[in-house]
Amino acid sequence: MSSAPRTSRGTRTRAKILAAAEQVFATLGFHDASIVKITEEAGVGLGTFYLYFPGxxxxxxxxxxxxxxxxxxxxxxxxxxxxxxxxxxxxxxxxxxxxxxxxxxxxxxxxxxxxxxxxxxxxxxxxxxxxxxxxxxxxxxxxxxxxxxxxxxxxxxxxxxxxxxxxxxxxxxxxxxxxxxxxxxxxxxxxxxxxxxxxxxxxxxxxxxxxx
CATH class of the missing domain: 1.10.357.10 (Tetracycline Repressor, domain 2)
Known part of the structure; x- marks a missing residue:
């Protein structure tokens, strides 16, 4: 399960990661997508990704x-x-x-x-x-x-x-x-x-x- 943000800033960050994932999955497909590509699209670090999503x-x-x-x-x-x-x-x-x-x-x-x-x-x-x-x-x-x-x-x-x-x-x-x-x-x-x-x-x- 994904983790719910505790602050408004966290909510915005999580939404940005989610929007990036939508774009990456739609463009590359699930198997060619990666967490690295999602975080690059979102402009966040890997550690930030794992604050909200397990994988x-x-x-x-x-x-x-x-x-x-x-x-x-x-x-x-x-x-x-x-x-x-x-x-x-x-x-x-x-x-x-x-x-x-x-x-x-x-x-x-x-x-x-x-x-x-x-x-x-x-x-x-x-x-x-x-x-x-x-x-x-x-x-x-x-x-x-x-x-x-x-x-x-x-x-x-x-x-x-x-x-x-x-x-x-x-x-x-x-x-x-x-x-x-x-x-x-x-x-x-x-x-x-x-x-x-x-x-x-x-x-x-x-x-x-x-x-x-």
């Missing part, structure tokens, strides 16, 4: 937890003012895509976690899905979401968001020097799919119209 695996797991906390917070804050579930979906997905455009390390590090720290990877997804399920159940109780299994829906929606983001955020950013983002037509197409999938029958789009 490379532990700081990697902490990076996963930190990214998870920040992306969930961004989505939660963005969707908190929404008055309907569909509005919450739109706000939450926009926040997610904005976060991943600013922190593409999220994709790279979570993919590494499957092999380096599988329990941290599972916790990452499970914590996102847990909140998602609760939100869908609340919307179902209000009659905004059709009768479906909220657990299956939560995993499916999370998977859709991750793959859309990987395609239009991560891959595009890897081929350009400019920050990438999900194009508006792509975003709207995704929202159309989500609205049709979630909306209660009396509010869903009419998809059964006969062709002329």
């Amino acid at each position: 490379k695996t532990e700081i990697f797991e902490e990076v996963v937890r930190d990214l998870n906390h920040r992306v969930r917070q961004a989505m939660s804050v963005a969707s908190s003012e929404a008055s309907t579930r569909i509005e919450a979906e739109r706000a939450g997905f926009r926040a997610y895509f904005r976060f991943t455009a600013e922190h593409p390390a999220l994709y790279r590090i979570i993919r590494q976690a499957e092999f380096v720290a599988p329990s941290a990877m599972r916790a990452h997804y499970a914590s996102i899905v847990e909140g998602y399920i609760a939100g869908l159940r609340t919307a179902q109780a209000r009659g905004e979401v059709r009768e479906l299994d909220p657990t299956v829906a939560a995993w499916a929606l999370m998977g859709a968001g991750e793959l859309i983001g990987m395609r239009w955020v991560l891959w595009e950013q890897e081929n350009s020097d400019q920050p990438a983002g999900v194009p508006e037509p792509v975003f709207e197409s995704l929202m159309d799919l989500i609205e049709v999938a979630l909306s209660a029958p009396d509010t869903a789009h009419d998809t059964d119209k006969e062709s002329p």
